[in-house]
Amino acid sequence: MHLSFRLSHHFLGVLPLLATCIQAECTRQALLAAAENYVAAQIKGTVDLSSLPAPANVAYKENNADKDIKSGVLAQPLKVEYHRSTADTVACASYTELVATTPKPYVIGTQILHNATDMSVTLIDTIAATTGALRFDAAKTLQYFQGESWPALAASAQPSRELLRQTIDAYLDMWTNATAIDAIPWGTPCERVEGAAHVTPCTSGAPRGGSKTPNSMRRYVIDEVFGSANVLCSFTAIGNIPDSHEVRIEGGKVRYVHTITLSSMPK
Ligand SMILES: *[C@@H]1O[C@H](CO)[C@@H](O)[C@H](O)[C@H]1NC(C)=O
Ligand SMILES: *[C@@H]1O[C@H](CO)[C@@H](O)[C@H](O)[C@H]1NC(C)=O
Numbered sequence: 173m174h175l176s177f178r179l180s181h182h183f184l185g186v187l188p189l190l191a192t193c194i195q196a197e198c199t200r201q202a203l204l205a206a207a208e209n210y211v212a213a214q215i216k217g218t219v220d221l222s223s224l225p226a227p228a229n230v231a232y233k234e235n236n237a238d239k240d241i242k243s244g245v246l247a248q249p250l251k252v253e254y255h256r257s258t259a260d261t262v263a264c265a266s267y268t269e270l271v272a273t274t275p276k277p278y279v280i281g282t283q284i285l286h287n288a289t290d291m292s293v294t295l296i297d298t299i300a301a302t303t304g305a306l307r308f309d310a311a312k313t314l315q316y317f318q319g320e321s322w323p324a325l326a327a328s329a330q331p332s333r334e335l336l337r338q339t340i341d342a343y344l345d346m347w348t349n350a351t352a353i354d355a356i357p358w359g360t361p362c363e364r365v366e367g368a369a370h371v372t373p374c375t376s377g378a379p380r381g382g383s384k385t386p387n388s389m390r391r392y393v394i395d396e397v398f399g400s401a402n403v404l405c406s407f408t409a410i411g412n413i414p415d416s417h418e419v420r421i422e423g424g425k426v427r428y429v430h431t432i433t434l435s436s437m438p439k
Contacts, residue, residue: 198264198288200397206293207257207266210284214270217249224284226293233297235414235434236389236406245300250278254317258395258402262333264288267393267402269418269430271317277310278302279367281416281432283393283404297391299404299416299432306413306433307367316365320428322420324397331421336394336401339426340419344390347409350381359425366431374429383409399427407433 209223219242221230232241241247250272257268264286272278278300285295301308331339338355345352353375362374371377389406399421407413413434420428 197291198261198286200259200261202291203259203261203264203266203284203286204257206284206286206291207259207268210268210282210296211252211255211257211270214246214250214272214280215252217247219244219246221246221293221296224293225291226296230293231295233295234300235298236404241296245278245280245298246296248276250274250276254314256317256322258393258398258400260393260395263393264291265393267395267400267418269317269416269432271310271314273310273314276302277308279305279308279310279313279432281402281404281418283391283402297404299414299434301367301432301434304435305367306435307369309368312368312370313365316363316368316370317430320363320365322398322400322428325399325422329399329423330396331399331424333394333396335424336396336399336419336421337392339421340392340394340401340403340417341390343417343419343429344387344403344405346379346381347383348381348386353378353380357421357425359422359427362426362429364429364431366429367433374426385409387415411436 206224234244251274252270252272255270259266266284268282270280281299283297342352342355364371364374385408387405388408391404393402402418404416407415416432418430
């Protein structure tokens with residue numbers, strides 16, 4: 173990378189080349205390594221994020237509210253029994269879903285945003301569901317997640333970024349748009365893990381409009397390799413409710429849907 177920069181910097185084309193060079197540092201490997209370090213930090217519960225690397229005062233959102241990370245869920249050690257991460261090299265961000273049943277049950281969805289120049293973390297954005305959240309039972313959710321298979325997809329089987337983005341948006345639009353359901357490439361089989369509820373087919377219970385308030389504050393992590401589109405949002409269609417939705421697309425069709433939803437905005 174630095175070699176190609178040196179060779180080319182005499183030419184007028186230097187700026188696009190430099191931009192490409194910088195972009196190239198945000199790799200899947202680096203994003204997924206940082207996500208692993210985040211999980212290790214959650215297990216320790218000491219809010220030491222130097223390995224991510226993140227500054228001690230890194231911007232932090234928990235359940236859609238700005239918060240001091242030292243008073244957040246990362247400050248308590250959790251026995252993480254399941255975790256799975258995806259990487260978005262365009263947004264330079266990752267998404268990690270994790271489940272702990274002890275010492276306190278949690279199902280957590282976290283996006284980690286990086287500065288694409290130096291890979292330092294600029295935001296940790298967490299939806300943390302515990303007892304009282306919508307259909308919450310971490311032990312059951314853990315069982316369902318462990319029964320699934322989310323391998324990396326062969327290049328020929330990977331959905332496009334556009335399909336992933338359109339599908340997760342159509343999914344979140346179903347509450348306000350009566351025909352959004354028809355824009356989703358539902359698979360057979362398709363399984364939805366909604367809190368601790370296991371629903372199949374995924375169209376079962378899917379809304380056809382009805383609400384006037386679109387789901388808002390959508391933040392995306394899209395990973396073609398794992399066929400995953402994740403959005404953290406406010407589920408404003410039914411209230412001001414912190415939420416994470418993720419779809420997995422295999423062979424062009426939705427295979428899994430995961431939702432982590434609080435039951436109301438926490439105080
Ligand atoms: C990203 O990191 C570079 C290098 O450390 C720095 O110059 C730049 O200001 C950072 N960008 C943002 C948006 O923080
Ligand atoms: C509703 O969803 C359909 C299918 O995605 C789309 O074509 C249409 O533009 C949407 N309508 C509105 C008002 O957003």
